Amino acid sequence: MNTPNRTATKSPGSPGNGAQVRRKAIETGSAQTKRAFEKLTAATADATNLTKDSYSTAVRHAQDYNVKFIEFAQTNTEAAFEFVQQLTAVTSPTEFFELSTNHSRKQFETLTEQARELATLAQRVLSATAERVETDAAKAHP
Numbered sequence: 408m409n410t411p412n413r414t415a416t417k418s419p420g421s422p423g424n425g426a427q428v429r430r431k432a433i434e435t436g437s438a439q440t441k442r443a444f445e446k447l448t449a450a451t452a453d454a455t456n457l458t459k460d461s462y463s464t465a466v467r468h469a470q471d472y473n474v475k476f477i478e479f480a481q482t483n484t485e486a487a488f489e490f491v492q493q494l495t496a497v498t499s500p501t502e503f504f505e506l507s508t509n510h511s512r513k514q515f516e517t518l519t520e521q522a523r524e525l526a527t528l529a530q531r532v533l534s535a536t537a538e539r540v541e542t543d544a545a546k547a548h549p
Contacts, residue, residue: 457543464539468532475528479521486514 490510
């Protein structure tokens with residue numbers, strides 16, 4: 408009898424070839440998922456560093472602001488004690504009103520200048536922090 412000669416090659420629709428296609432699709436999907444995860448991990452690290460740097464800059468400048476504020480509080484407290492000391496030497500109502508008026512005028516000028524300095528310092532703090540965020544964001548997303 409004549410039996411047809413069968414070859415060992417499989418046609419595209421055969422079950423063995425389907426397994427290879429599925430394996431290849433799974434490997435490709437797995438590689439793509441791994442790359443996406445690596446990109447996400449890198450982006451998360453960048454965002455964490457950006458946040459950390461921004462907070463660090465803000466805290467450092469806030470400390471400068473607080474030091475200046477405390478310095479002003481100390482100056483004002485010393486002026487108040489000096490005023491009270493001067494009041495103890497007052498001998499007449501006229502001298503009291505003159506001393507009070509001079510102290511009030513001087514303190515108003517001092518407080519005005521201190522407020523101006525604090526406002527300038529606060530503006531620098533905000534500008535430096537915003538600049539740092541912009542710089543870090545530009546590095547993270549070129």
